[in-house]
Amino acid sequence: MSFDLVFFGGTGDLTWRKLMPALFQAFRHGKLPPGGRILAVARDEQTDDKYRAWLKDRFQEVEGPKRPSDEEFARFAELLHYRRMDLSQPEHYARLKEWLAERNADTVVLYLATSPHLFPQICEQLGQAGLNAPHIRVVLEKPLGHDLASAQEINRVVRSVFSERQAFRIDHYLGKPSVQNLMALRFGNALFEPLWRRESIANIQITLAEGIGVGTRGDFYDRTGALRDMIQNHALQLLTMIAMEPPSTSDADAIRDEKLKVLRSLKPFTEGDVQRDVVRGQYKAGSIDGKPVPGYLEEVKVPPGSRCETFVALRTEVQNWRWAGVPFYLRTGKRLAARNAEIVVNFRPVPHPIFPGANQANKLVIKLQPEDGLELHLLAAKGTGQSETLSPVSLDLDFDKAFPTERVGAYERLLLDAIAGRLNLFVRSDEQEQAWRWVEPVLDTWARDTTGPRPYAAGSWGPPAASALVARDGFAWDEEQ
Numbered sequence: 232m233s234f235d236l237v238f239f240g241g242t243g244d245l246t247w248r249k250l251m252p253a254l255f256q257a258f259r260h261g262k263l264p265p266g267g268r269i270l271a272v273a274r275d276e277q278t279d280d281k282y283r284a285w286l287k288d289r290f291q292e293v294e295g296p297k298r299p300s301d302e303e304f305a306r307f308a309e310l311l312h313y314r315r316m317d318l319s320q321p322e323h324y325a326r327l328k329e330w331l332a333e334r335n336a337d338t339v340v341l342y343l344a345t346s347p348h349l350f351p352q353i354c355e356q357l358g359q360a361g362l363n364a365p366h367i368r369v370v371l372e373k374p375l376g377h378d379l380a381s382a383q384e385i386n387r388v389v390r391s392v393f394s395e396r397q398a399f400r401i402d403h404y405l406g407k408p409s410v411q412n413l414m415a416l417r418f419g420n421a422l423f424e425p426l427w428r429r430e431s432i433a434n435i436q437i438t439l440a441e442g443i444g445v446g447t448r449g450d451f452y453d454r455t456g457a458l459r460d461m462i463q464n465h466a467l468q469l470l471t472m473i474a475m476e477p478p479s480t481s482d483a484d485a486i487r488d489e490k491l492k493v494l495r496s497l498k499p500f501t502e503g504d505v506q507r508d509v510v511r512g513q514y515k516a517g518s519i520d521g522k523p524v525p526g527y528l529e530e531v532k533v534p535p536g537s538r539c540e541t542f543v544a545l546r547t548e549v550q551n552w553r554w555a556g557v558p559f560y561l562r563t564g565k566r567l568a569a570r571n572a573e574i575v576v577n578f579r580p581v582p583h584p585i586f587p588g589a590n591q592a593n594k595l596v597i598k599l600q601p602e603d604g605l606e607l608h609l610l611a612a613k614g615t616g617q618s619e620t621l622s623p624v625s626l627d628l629d630f631d632k633a634f635p636t637e638r639v640g641a642y643e644r645l646l647l648d649a650i651a652g653r654l655n656l657f658v659r660s661d662e663q664e665q666a667w668r669w670v671e672p673v674l675d676t677w678a679r680d681t682t683g684p685r686p687y688a689a690g691s692w693g694p695p696a697a698s699a700l701v702a703r704d705g706f707a708w709d710e711e712q
């Protein structure tokens with residue numbers, strides 16, 4: 232199957248930091264279908280060779296083992312081509328069309344790695360140039376909108392040009408191997424599904440913690456904040472994977488229908504709920520790995536006095552028969568104590584304890600990063616005597632060790648899926664809009680609230696109110712247990 236993969240924003244950060252290195256890995260692993268071209272378009276005037284040399288330079292910043300050797304880069308570079316394109320000029324789209332027609336590949340993937348405010352304009356122009364035939368797909372990178380209305384507007388334009396099956400909305404968390412494993416765990420094994428419900432599960436915690444600050448992205452981040460940047464998309468997508476009903480098939484729409492139902496079942500926020508169930512925070516100076524780091528307000532390009540949140544913890548419920556009354560806690564933040572993304576499923580304690588000592592409940596930890604694996608925490612007897620107390624033990628599955636050579640990174644997986652036309656790991660427009668609908672009351676309440684985010688020290692786990700939120704239900708965050 233021949234393909235042309237076009238990167239709009241071919242010299243941008245996303246392209247050289249994430250997309251090209253991911254494609255290179257796919258190439259190195261022999262996973263890129265043969266007969267492909269990678270076409271980059273951007274504003275600058277340059278030749279293929281100059282673009283290749285520029286990219287080779289950028290690859291020096293890629294982490295060591297993932298960096299190509301000279302010989303590997305030379306082979307990869309044969310796939311790379313560059314053209315200048317001004318995205319506001321209709322004739323430049325006509326030229327792109329001619330360029331693509333020269334080869335007439337089976338599949339064309341147009342990846343919009345540009346600023347999202349350009350998406351409507353680019354899609355309209357693609358439509359006018361007739362670059363929307365059924366073998367053409369468009370990939371849209373987040374953030375997709377700033378609120379419900381702007382997301383709907385982007386979707387309206389995309390839908391006026393492309394069918395839903397041609398639109399690939401990226402949430403790179405869905406490409407993470409542990410997220411695919413979550414599907415495998417739930418629907419490829421009979422073991423957990425009977426327990427996967429309110430009768431057996433006490434609460435579920437989703438933590439997406441980062442040690443990094445906002446870096447040089449202060450201006451972008453300040454217009455976004457943690458709720459839009461991580462909760463509306465990544466955290467909610469993980470929640471849907473955890474809470475969804477078993478789909479009838481592995482078809483993309485069967486899966487996405489179930490995910491949408493979860494989003495529609497989330498308890499809607501009233502203003503009172505937001506005050507009670509949502510904690511927002513902003514990091515102050517502190518230390519990470521023993522080194523002092525500045526507070527958010529001292530970061531470059533952050534406006535003085537900003538009230539942008541860099542931390543969110545919230546409590547919600549999925550209002551259906553399976554999950555009624557089970558709290559789902561979501562938490563994300565910059566400059567937290569560790570880089571740690573995980574989902575913790577806390578089971579209920581045994582109904583009638585007969586062993587002495589702590590009656591610690593079982594838990595399943597799905598680890599997304601830095602490691603990728605599963606841990607099942609159980610209680611066991613060491614066998615030291617009659618009245619011994621039970622000891623916690625854990626069954627660990629480290630996927631990086633279990634399948635060392637076959638692991639595929641998130642962007643690599645998603646790019647290969649976009650080329651192959653597999654939509655399972657991409658977000659449908661109705662899911663995305665429903666997620667906006669759910670977070671919007673929080674944004675509105677915050678906009679009216681004069682108190683602003685709560686301070687937390689860089690290197691901590693966020694404001695104490697986040698612990699209180701969980702403690703109120705008689706539970707604790709995983710690291711506090």
Ligand code: BG6
Nearest residue numbers: 373403404441460461465572600
């Ligand atoms: C992006 C956010 O979507 O995800 C960033 O915009 C964040 O702010 C990043 O740092 C986290 O991704 P990962 O894969 O490093 O956890």
